[in-house]
Amino acid sequence: MLNFNWNTEMMSPNQHKIADYIQKNTQQVLLSTEQEISDAVKVSNASVSRFWRSVGYKNLKDFKREVGSELKVSPSGKMNNVMSKVDGQELQYHTLKNSVDHLYKTMEQFSHVSFQEAVDLFIHAQKIHIYSPGPSLGLAELLDYRISRYGMDVHLIDKVGSELFEDLMHFTKEDVVVIFGFIRLLPEANVILKHAEHVGYKTIIITDQLVSEFSTQADVVLFASRGELQEFHSMIAPTFIIENLIIAIGMRNKDKNLDKLDQLSQLRKRYSAELPR
Structure with a gap:
């Protein structure tokens, strides 16, 4: 992985799009023209031309020369x-x-440090809130279903608009909020992040954006590839991240969590006649 370490806080929305595309498709960019990049990102050719100088290169040719020598063929x-x-x-x-x-x-793009930080936040949270709009709801339900078996207190945020405040008022500094932010953050997610500054709870964002305006707002950001904006968005990689989180969380308190699962098995056996599987 080649990390450009760009100053994303100074970027415009179009520059965020260009930077995200380059981070995800670096090798392809090295073979592209500015017009091909602008077509892929859906921004003007002029925006792409201005981008290089804003991130420290003279032009696309300068970018290709410097980056091409550093970049090796990836798996x-x-x-x-x-x-x-x-x-x-x-x-x-x-x-x-x-x-x-x-x-x-x-x-x-996997960061072992970020992943372990996320696991730590789960382990030490008093309550875990999950904001999962649209198609990410299934991921939230999977996460909820599995880690609730460990005895974790999980709450799925299902309110939208001003109704969100009914949930926010109960968040405490000991809590963790998991936000699924694919393509962009919805207004509710932005409010959750802003409110964290006042209350002190921790936030984890699971996203398909490598470079974004919200990448510095959360305590932990985990990336999962889903395809470009114009493509069919797959949930294979986000599911992969969620399942690994579930396993890693379970391994942190292995004996305790296995005991919880044993209790579940005993309950099933005891009441199998009344509630058959």
Whole structure:
């Protein structure tokens, strides 16, 4: 992974889009023209031209010269090169290729430090609140279902608009809020982040954006690739992150959590006649 360490706080919305695209598709950018980059990001060619100087390069040619020497072929690139040679496959093979690519991109950007920080926050939280709009609801329900078995107190935030305040008033500094922020943050998520500054609770964002205006607002940011804006957005990589969090959390207090699961098995056995599976 090549980390550019750009100052995202000084970027405009269009510059955030360009930077995010470059971070995700660095090798492709090294083979692209400014027009191809602007077409992919859906911004003007002039915006792309101005971008290079704002991040310390003279122009696209200067960027390619400096970055090209640092960048090695990634596992994702190698896998993509092999799979791209297979033509005429059915839909399932195309979907499989995309899924594998998302997983490789996620692992390329995976931060062991950030992941362990997220696990720490889960372990020490008094209560875990999860904000999961739209299609991310299934991810939140999976996380809730699994870690509730460990005895964790989990609350799914289902209120929108001003109704959100009914939940916010109960958040404490001992809590953790998990936010799914794919493509962009909704107004409710922005309010949750702002309110954390007043109350002191910790926040974790799971996102498909590598470079964004909210990347510095949360305590922990975990990346999961889902595809470009114009593509079908896969939940393979976000599910991968969630399942690894579930396992890592369980391993932190292994004996205690296994005991909880044993209690569940005993309950099932004791009342199997009344409540068969």
